[in-house]
Amino acid sequence: xxxxxxATTQALVRFVGVQKTYDGExxxxxxxxxxxxKGEFLTLLGPSxxxxxxxxxxxxxxxVPTQGEIFLADRPIxxxxxxxxDIGMVFQNYALFPHLTIEENVAFPLSVRGVPKAExxxxxxxxxxxxxxxxxxxxxxxxxxxxxxxxxxxxxxLVFNPALVLMDEPLGALDKRLxxxxxxxIKRLHExxxxxxxxxxxDQGEALTMxxxxxxxxxxxxxxxxRPDALxxxxxxxxxxxxxGESNVLSGTVQNIEQGYCQVALDGGGSVLALAVNVTAGxxxxxxxRPERVAIATADDVDPAFNRLPATLKDLIYLGDxxxxxxxxxxxxxxxxxxxxxxxAGLSQGQDVTIAFRPDDCRxxxxx
Amino acid sequence: MTAAFVAGAEMPLKRRLKRAERARQFRAxxxxxxxxxxxxxxxxVPIAGMIWRSVDxxxxxxxxxxxxxxxxxxxxxxxxxxxxxxxxxxxxxxxxAAGTIGIAAKRLNYVVNGFRTVLTSTxxxxxxxxxxxxxxxxxxxxxxxxxxxxxxxxxxxxxGPVTSYYLLAAVDLTRDADGAIVASPDDQAxxxxxFGRTFAIGLGVTTLCLVLGFPVAYLLAxxxxxxxxxxxxxxxxxxxxxxxxxxxxxxxxxxxxGIVNGSLQWLGLIDEPLRLIYNRFGVYMAMTHVLLPFMILxxxxxxxxxxxxYMRAAASLGAPxxxxxFRIYLPQTIPGIGAGCLLVFILAIxxxxxxxxxxxxxDQMISAFIAFYTTETVNWGLASxxxxxxxxxxxxxxxxxxxxxxxxxxxxxLKN
Numbered sequence: 001x002x003x004x005x006x007a008t009t010q011a012l013v014r015f016v017g018v019q020k021t022y023d024g025e026x027x028x029x030x031x032x033x034x035x036x037x038k039g040e041f042l043t044l045l046g047p048s049x050x051x052x053x054x055x056x057x058x059x060x061x062x063x064v065p066t067q068g069e070i071f072l073a074d075r076p077i078x079x080x081x082x083x084x085x086d087i088g089m090v091f092q093n094y095a096l097f098p099h100l101t102i103e104e105n106v107a108f109p110l111s112v113r114g115v116p117k118a119e120x121x122x123x124x125x126x127x128x129x130x131x132x133x134x135x136x137x138x139x140x141x142x143x144x145x146x147x148x149x150x151x152x153x154x155x156x157x158l159v160f161n162p163a164l165v166l167m168d169e170p171l172g173a174l175d176k177r178l179x180x181x182x183x184x185x186i187k188r189l190h191e192x193x194x195x196x197x198x199x200x201x202x203d204q205g206e207a208l209t210m211x212x213x214x215x216x217x218x219x220x221x222x223x224x225x226x227r228p229d230a231l232x233x234x235x236x237x238x239x240x241x242x243x244x245g246e247s248n249v250l251s252g253t254v255q256n257i258e259q260g261y262c263q264v265a266l267d268g269g270g271s272v273l274a275l276a277v278n279v280t281a282g283x284x285x286x287x288x289x290r291p292e293r294v295a296i297a298t299a300d301d302v303d304p305a306f307n308r309l310p311a312t313l314k315d316l317i318y319l320g321d322x323x324x325x326x327x328x329x330x331x332x333x334x335x336x337x338x339x340x341x342x343x344x345a346g347l348s349q350g351q352d353v354t355i356a357f358r359p360d361d362c363r364x365x366x367x368x
Numbered sequence: 369m370t371a372a373f374v375a376g377a378e379m380p381l382k383r384r385l386k387r388a389e390r391a392r393q394f395r396a397x398x399x400x401x402x403x404x405x406x407x408x409x410x411x412x413v414p415i416a417g418m419i420w421r422s423v424d425x426x427x428x429x430x431x432x433x434x435x436x437x438x439x440x441x442x443x444x445x446x447x448x449x450x451x452x453x454x455x456x457x458x459x460x461x462x463x464x465a466a467g468t469i470g471i472a473a474k475r476l477n478y479v480v481n482g483f484r485t486v487l488t489s490t491x492x493x494x495x496x497x498x499x500x501x502x503x504x505x506x507x508x509x510x511x512x513x514x515x516x517x518x519x520x521x522x523x524x525x526x527x528g529p530v531t532s533y534y535l536l537a538a539v540d541l542t543r544d545a546d547g548a549i550v551a552s553p554d555d556q557a558x559x560x561x562x563f564g565r566t567f568a569i570g571l572g573v574t575t576l577c578l579v580l581g582f583p584v585a586y587l588l589a590x591x592x593x594x595x596x597x598x599x600x601x602x603x604x605x606x607x608x609x610x611x612x613x614x615x616x617x618x619x620x621x622x623x624x625x626g627i628v629n630g631s632l633q634w635l636g637l638i639d640e641p642l643r644l645i646y647n648r649f650g651v652y653m654a655m656t657h658v659l660l661p662f663m664i665l666x667x668x669x670x671x672x673x674x675x676x677x678y679m680r681a682a683a684s685l686g687a688p689x690x691x692x693x694f695r696i697y698l699p700q701t702i703p704g705i706g707a708g709c710l711l712v713f714i715l716a717i718x719x720x721x722x723x724x725x726x727x728x729x730x731d732q733m734i735s736a737f738i739a740f741y742t743t744e745t746v747n748w749g750l751a752s753x754x755x756x757x758x759x760x761x762x763x764x765x766x767x768x769x770x771x772x773x774x775x776x777x778x779x780x781x782l783k784n
Contacts, residue, residue, distance in 0.1 A: 060680075060684055061683070061684075062680055062683075081683070081688075081689075082680070082683040082684055083682075083683045083684070083685075083686050083687055083688050083689075083692075085684075086686065087684060088684065088685075089680075089681070089684035089685075091677050091680070091681055092677075093675070093677060095675065095677040095678055095680070095681035096681075097678060097681070097682075097696055097700075098700065099699045099700055108682070108685055108687070108695075109685035109686050109687075112685065112686045112687045112688075112691055112695075113686055156685065157684075157685070160685070160686065166684075
């Protein structure tokens with residue numbers, strides 16, 4: 001976890017030892033230390049109940065940390081009411097005020113701040129232009145489609161130029177196509193306006209597409225916080241490896257660790273060399289191998305540095321841009337291999353093959 | 369070929385659809401028929417009857433049919449001819465024999481005070497039918513009133529079949545001898561004040577209910593389910609006891625020797641009992657208590673549907689709690705406020721038992737007078753007219769509310 005390595009001056013928001021419990025027995029957030037850098041797009045990703053939304057609500061001011069402190073621009077904000085925080089927020093169901101027109105909705109944060117009428121009008125029309133919805137300015141939210149409402153909610157949260165914008169699963173209610181379109185639009189707004197965004201989602205695809213960094217939450221703890229590619233390529237534990245993208249798991253026992261690599265005796269028989277990430281010598285481990293990092297070999301033409309395991313091809317699933325091979329290998333009956341388009345020629349169901357992967361692509365993590 | 373087939377098939381398809389729809393409509397009608405019939409006999413018919421009674425003018429035509437017929441050709445100038453006097457004499461004798469003279473006397477007495485005496489004394493003194501041609505002189509001889517123009521215009525004005533007398537009287541208007549609409553004499557002009565008082569009490573009770581009910585409804589809508597259910601039971605508790613019992617309980621609490629005065633005196637805060645009942649205070653207190661649930665329930669149902677996300681959104685956009693409440697929450701509760709106020713106001717202006725029991729003489733509302741006219745003086749016409757005016761004002765209110773509510777809906781609805 002490299003969150004602590006960021007210099008304080010860079011951090012816009014700092015969570016320091018934050019804990020939260022609702023019932024006094026069970027911690028929803030267990031000792032959170034998290035720095036959010038100025039201008040970054042940080043996604044809090046995790047399954048439901050992992051504490052990510054609670055963190056967002058504490059930052060917005062709707063929940064008070066049971067312990068710890070939150071700093072916004074180096075000022076403690078634990079006891080500051082939400083309306084004084086100047087944090088824009090986009091809600092899951094948009095929360096557009098149904099009795100106000102689109103224009104009045106977008107003008108609301110400005111009018112409560114006492115912005116002069118002429119300037120207010122100007123800024124609202126610019127905000128509506130930005131989301132390309134000038135033509136619906138006088139309609140009510142109920143007359144707009146879901147995607148349009150979402151854009152209005154965005155404009156409303158951005159119009160008062162907050163330094164920080166929070167988004168709580170804002171695209172959850174939209175269909176897939178619209179969601180992908182909105183992801184790019186939010187990303188564009190983030191880049192053009194230079195704001196800091198904290199985005200909560202349980203959709204890992206969304207997180208990978210949009211984020212500068214992703215904090216993976218599970219069980220009230222940040223499991224790993226890193227750039228999307230690093231998170232995918234170099235998960236630090238089994239939870240992250242399995243939560244982000246597809247991963248093949250092979251269980252075994254670590255025999256020895258040498259120069260960052262370890263020899264693992266697999267439960268199903270055989271032994272492989274793996275990158276020692278999160279293991280101790282003699283301990284149990286779960287190996288994680290990405291499906292696209294595995295090759296299927298039919299002959300003994302494999303680089304000797306590769307790990308090799310015998311396998312039986314159970315199924316070939318054609319998916320257009322790639323083909324998914326399902327294999328049975330000792331210790332894992334559902335070993336997935338992603339084959340690039342056209343690379344499955346010569347393979348047939350029931351065939352005995354060899355699967356091969358580099359030790360660098362095989363990460364020895366904590367046992368599942 | 370295909371087009372022709374489709375065109376030909378269109379008619380049977382439409383007919384089939386209609387037939388299928390008709391079966392469904394009949395079934396729906398069958399399901400609501402019992403209620404429709406019930407409403408017909410318990411609601412539509414009585415109300416129609418009441419409205420009819422407020423204009424029905426049956427007494428004089430029934431008791432004095434010949435006089436009415438004879439007067440139909442009278443132009444209203446001077447005195448009517450000999451035939452009218454003869455018809456009157458005949459009618460009076462017949463009515464006296466049948467014992468129905470009081471019915472007509474009562475009706476005519478509304479128009480001209482003292483008419484009852486004129487009619488009954490004339491009937492009593494008219495031993496035998498006057499000789500032909502002498503009816504006019506005979507009657508004027510018995511009572512000089514028969515020689516006055518106003519006496520005859522009074523009979524003509526009450527000759528039916530319909531009259532505007534009661535409806536005009538209900539709004540403090542009357543017709544003078546020439547038939548022009550003028551203000552009622554001061555001693556009879558009490559109804560506008562009465563309506564004013566009724567609406568003032570209704571408005572006061574509605575305001576009190578709103579002020580007291582709004583926070584409770586808010587609490588109900590925002591508490592955790594278990595607690596809000598408990599609170600809801602307390603809100604609904606008054607519905608489980610009869611209106612009479614609740615009102616009498618207020619008498620016990622508020623009277624001079626009651627709990628409130630007793631406690632205040634015991635605490636030494638007051639030296640002699642406060643007058644808390646048999647005045648306007650008691651009426652407001654008891655009626656507000658009785659009508660409060662009718663305000664809370666519509667408010668609650670509207671507030672329940674307002675997502676807490678709106679208030680959070682308002683706060684995150686920089687609105688302090690008070691601003692968020694007045695600009696975001698309150699406007700969204702307006703449908704509930706409207707429905708609750710309308711309900712409470714309409715119920716309040718029709719209240720009878722509560723003001724009768726806990727109010728003073730100056731706190732009686734229009735219903736008390738309607739009851740008075742139906743049970744004490746048996747003046748159904750005026751009672752019905754007062755009821756009709758009350759009904760009309762209620763309908764106007766409901767229509768205004770409906771128009772406002774519809775206007776809001778047309779702006780795109782409150783839900784998103």
